Amino acid sequence: ILLCIGLSLDALLRPAPSGRVMGDLARRRARPWLMVASLVLLLVTLVVSAAMVWLLQVALQQPSIADLIYSLSTTLGILDMLLVVLLMASLLLLGQALISYEIFTGKTLPRRGFQHQWRNTVLLVAVLSSLAAGGVTAQFPMLTVILGILVFVTFTYALSSWQSFSERERSIQQLRPFVSSQNLFDSILDASQSAQTEVNLAAPFSALCQDVLATRQAALIPLGALAALGGTPLYYPGGTMLRLPALADFLPQFTSPHMAGFSLDPARYDGAIWVAPLWSERGLNGLLFLGEKSDGGFYSLEEIEIARASAERLVDIQAIAVMARRLMLLQRQRLAESKVLDQQTRRILHDDVLPNLHAALLELSENNLAETGKPEKVISALTSLHRQIADLLHDLPRITAPEVSRLGLFGALRETVTGELRGCFTSVSWDIPSEVEERARGIQPLAAEVAFFAAREVMRNAAKHANAAGGLVLHISAEWKKGLEIVIEDNGAGPVELKSASSGQGLVLHSTMMAVIGGSLALESAPGLPTRVTLYLPEEVVGASQ
Template sequence: MMLMAWLGLTILLNAERRSWGTRLAGIGLLMGALFFVAHTAILGFGLDLVSRGLAFWWQIGWIPVVGLPWVWYTLLLWYAGYWDDPQASLHRRQRLWFISVTLLGIGLFAILLVVSPLENYEQAALLNPGGALSLGQFPKIVILYPIYSFLCMVLAIDALRKPGPTRRAFGELARERARPWLLGVSIIFLIVSLLVAAILGLVVIWVSLGSLRQLPDFLRQQALIISLFDLAIASLIGLAVLLLGEAVVAYEVFTGQALPRHGFLRQWRRAILLAAGFGGVVSFFLLINFREIYTILFSALLITAFYALLSWRSYTERQRFIDDLRPFVSNQSLFESLLAPGELEGKQRAETIFNALCRDVLNARVAYLIPLGASAPLAGPPLSFPSGQSTDFSGLPELMRQFTTAAAVALPIPPGTHRGAAWAVPLWNARGPSGLLLLGDKRDGGLYTQEEIEIAQTSSERLIDTLATAEFGQRLMLLQRQRITETQILDQQTRRILHDEILPDLHTALLKLSSDRESTGAREAIELLSSSHGRISELLREMPAAAQPQLKKQGMVGALRHLLEIEMANAFDSVHWQVESDAELSLSLLPSTTAEVVYYAAREVVRNAARHARNDATRTPLNLSIRVHGKENLEIIVDDDGVGISEPDSGPDTGHGLALHSTLMAVIGGELSLESEPGKFTRVRLSIPRET
């Protein structure tokens, strides 16, 4: 009784989506608890003495007795997908049976509530139904109920064996795992219905032989047999409740949750311990005829002790949970170590944390953490568990697109397609998708719980963000150091020229001009001043020109055309443009800071192509293609047919320019991606979201 009431209330209070099926499941379990209450009350009153209380519980007990078979059958039809697809085989196969069983159940309730052949226990005890719907001394409900109960259980088993389609996430997997438990419950209920039919048949036989005039006489004469039947039925129903509870808490079969919750399973096991302990104590005291007041006191002490143990276990589990999560919430040294150029300690620490997550928390066989989107260039290569696994995957963007919202939990993936991974968990940040966590099966063969998936998702998102933030900080520091060095060199060069060359020349010129304004010295002074002017002009020409005026005046595409036609007129043999007008307009509307970042990145790409793409050995032509379009995002695609890139990071001075610009592109929400094939082509894609 306690377990069924706990399960019913838990389903009603904790269901993710309170559909009519979840409500029916909760109500059915509460009806089962009501049956046990009535059963216990009837046994407490005793069947050999007619009383008002006994008559009340006798009538109340018939409500769950008649209603529960139909509830179980209907519930399994709902769970098997009977109403999801009217054209499915399950719906066509069970439609007439469901209507027939429903009408039969309504007829039984009508007999009980309207015609009332079992109006009270006194009539049943005297075997005097006194109604029109009777067969000799027996009400027709005694004949119809075993048939009705048997049909409900057999049809429920058929629905479980051949279910219909499911719309629930992980529905097929949950059905496959939960089917043995639900089949076990249905088979037990079928056995119970057969035992009830056997008891009713035994009563019919005794009455037919004339050996039974009143029900109490039969109960006294066959007390041992009836007790054994009652014990067997109660034990079977208790076993069915345990199996049903395991299916509910381990696979969330009636709660609408996508994945089971570990806390739900723990609470269920504690409820079993409480029910077993309470039932054992009460049964023992009743057996030895202990005074009722002592039974109540010992029951109160038992519940208090259990509550104290529950509080203690909750505290220790909370402490263990915090200990397990501590590596994922207190790893600031990872960020600090990644800011040190050339150090691998941060990357190794990230791998250690990921391995601890997969091994100690998730108990996974294999796992892969794969950064995607704008975070990918910053977060670095994928992480694997165990370390050293190949992370060369294909089709990941298509897999990520299956997750339409950040509320999506996980999806099963076909076996054998992603190196042992069975589950895909999406990872998100404020700008959208940030990566994928691919998980293999658990080492113990079980399902991941809701809490485990949430911990894995949150920890992986934070790990990617930490890696990306650390790399971002490292690149910004490198950029800052580079800018500081360039500024210092420029300042020193300017100071040296002004101090050692220009100022002495100007001083000499002034001296000569002051001594003889009309002489040859004056002319020499003029020449010195002209030379100094030329040096200053040359110095100014060496300083990079600002891009802001060009962007404001000519727009993004116009500034790039000016770069190729004026500054780099002889760098390429041909330049092919393919520009969509609406994309060009959208680029011209970018904020000034964003436009400047995109322009400098595109200029760096073009300069790299001019500097490194030409093959001087073969003297083949070098052609450049620039495409600007905006189907989904605004994109500038720069292609050259030069020597390509064999190893992007092969030298200390290779790739830093694009790496720094990819960082700046990530800052504005864009992305810089590189694709190259040695000896054929190099393609650089600059992508900016339209929301920018």
């Protein structure tokens, strides 16, 4: 027994590295409870051993076992009570290690419901034991003791039901800000708010941080395609901001949607002690940073899961609202342009083309032609009409991009670099495998056109706004990752934001159009580092035309 307990203490003092996420942190949190439980069991072993040695010495001086038990009944009772108390203490310590940090269940964070159940169970057993012991000691009738225990159990059940109902009401009250209307329909259709591109999600995010999590500070950072659609981070408390380092360092650590997150160094992450990943069907789409709790306690697993689900919903709402508003603004702009073009077409045809055409017809009549003998005047009038109609047709919006349909997606991009953007870059490198370029030719025309215009806008912004020392270099690569992924990277000094003055509204609209056809546009830019833009078209879009 001593060897088993000694080896257990050695394993607690010098544990092997854990193979699961945050396993070392869970062990450090559970280690004090387990060590104390092991020491208590060691004390039980020593007490039992000492008692056995003492009883053996006393038994040699007594003539019979009956006399031994009679003479030591009080001492043996106290010894038995001491052992029972020590064993009960070891069980409580072991249970505390189990439910507080769940070292044996593989859960890094404690579950709040599990803690409540353990506490209520311990209290119930303690009270029932006290009632039973008191009844026996006071020599009450057994029926009275049983009735008292039944009354207490009934009261406990009623109290538990009331607590469950109160917990349910409190949960519904906490979720009210998330299920209430965000007035998205009115916000999208209100033309007076055309300059506002985002919905106000500060209220539900504050309710999540204050009422549900009881945290001191938090930050919701969209990533990937959602950052391009509505990527303004949310901070709590309002008006504050977490100064976070580059997020690319630990993004590869999130490999599964089942991860609850991991702890952070508060000195490096401006007070944040926990980061939880936010996932969607397309992968990682955001991060939720949490500071310390207001009461100084730990976050429970239920709180983290509720926070992740609520934050994912907030990010989705923001992206959907922004995309709908941009499409609405784009549609209004197209309707206005279409109306202006229609009026212009009618005016030109009515005021210029039709009168001149009528005059030309009169000039071509046999009588007038015989009288005037000037066919050159008629030919000049018809030539002028032809030019006006050609200019009018040229001003009409084109349905497809001819360079994309003629040269393919990457061929059109190469023509843009050698034509429109000639001389803008010191060097342009292409890393596009032939099989990827061949598969890209199978993209449906609409998706290819949207991807082309988005890539062209990225290259235009790089040529205009990238601040590169020693010459501007552009690198364009493509891979096939269950779809077409195009990466455009320059060596300029960031940061560049989608809605900044340097990028204008071009990338904002193109990110929306990419999302409409089922793709995504992701911008990665940090102070002093190159800007990287990733365009992605999934296989569903590429295979739609095959």
